[in-house]
Amino acid sequence: MRARVLVTDDDAAIRTVVREALRRAGHAVEVVGTLADMRRSLRSFRPHVLVTDVVLPDGNGLDHVPELIAEYPAMPVIVLSAQNTFMTALRATEQGAFDYLPKPFDLAELTQAVADALTRMPTLGEEEGGPHEDLPLIGRSPPMQEVFRTIARVVSTDLTVLLLGESGTGKELVARAIHDFGPRRRAPFVAVNMAAIPRELIESDLFGHERGAFTGAAQRTAGRFEQAQGGTLFLDEIGDMPLEAQTRLLRVLQSGEFSPVGSARAIRTDARIIAATHQDLPRLIADGQFREDLYYRLNVVPMRLPALRDRGSDVGELARHFLDRAAADGLPRKQLDPAAIRCLERHGWPGNVRELANLMRRLAALTRDPVISASLVQQQLGHLGQPQPPLVPESAELSEAIEQHLARHFAAYGGDLPPDGLYDRVLAEVERPLFRLTLAAVRGNQLKAAQILGINRNTLRKKLTDLGVGPAVRRNDLGGD
Structure with missing residues (x-):
């Protein structure tokens, strides 16, 4: 679709290259360098899409997004920013921006964002306010920018999130950010480490128990699901959960109800679920150690956190x-x-x-x-x-x-040999970042990714499933506008 696009950026070089890229895509483009000029062009040029930088000579472009949307509700706004922090991505979404691109950005990515904006109306974000940026969600690297953008897109939903990544990459920190900046922020955030609970106590810990349900149960105790009512339940190290407890958890996720140990009464659960693991869940499924149906219940929005290296x-x-x-x-x-x-x-x-x-x-x-x-x-x-x-x-x-x-x-094994299966583990470590970065470069286009990698598209799909790698979450993946 040929459209009118207004670009606001104080950098003349950026204005030039963006104008030429969008013109080659078939759009009519006008470029300006200040908020005042943007206001004049909005009235005269009447753009279909606005692309704006955050830091401008006469003000902050992001601060003006809500009033621009109120004044021009049919005009999607795409925000560009060199201040590529988690809060910038989150604020762009909360202010109602259609998309946020950190600088330096790929021109093909911007062109695609404009094309996407022309097919969908923007969704206004949550009310302003909320916690300040006192969390170390820090990073200007491309992998962290993709994490920030995904968090910003799921934070206002109740979709189940599965956080994947090595130990120490900050999975609980991301889970807390999703909770603290979402609509459930005033309700409890309850974290439970499945690897730290004795097998015989997992059901009681998750679902609670009645007095006398077992030896030592001197009083009724609320479980984690009940403690997290209205808030978020973070199931850390979900890959270490015993199979019998997985079955019970699956029933709760399917029915939305649970019963404390020793009770027949059903309690309706209202907690957002965020799960996390450092393990390879598809491999655990293949080995019969993790339920495939539970995996698909949890893997609604997968988010892989990059290793620090x-x-x-x-x-x-x-x-x-x-x-x-x-x-x-x-x-x-x-x-x-x-x-x-x-x-x-x-x-x-x-x-x-x-x-x-x-x-x-x-x-x-x-x-x-x-x-x-x-x-x-x-x-x-x-x-x-x-x-x-x-x-x-x-x-x-x-x-x-x-x-x-x-x-x-x-060296980490202190002189002992690593466990069997080292070849497959090492190969997976190399393949995961290769597929993840290739998908990010082509914005999730699997056909293009297969061409770049030189493999069959069906082979690519099987590899993505086996490795637990997925493309970046986009608006149409979330069922929204």
């Missing part, structure tokens, strides 16, 4: 954040030498963000110098006394990086 450009910002937080807790304030940041960026981070947070706290507490050097970082990275493989140079080939990662993997 896949978002190296975020390490410095995260490290400084954790040092600031340590100082706020009373530890000495420290700064990082640029060489120390480069050292952190080249580390493999088997413990992910959790390992980085602990390292920064340890450095703040134990080092005397106000500036943390690269040698101090290297010394503390070997703090556990295990031999550390050399850091992977920035210019290393992929095979070298994989070799260093495997060396750390073998």
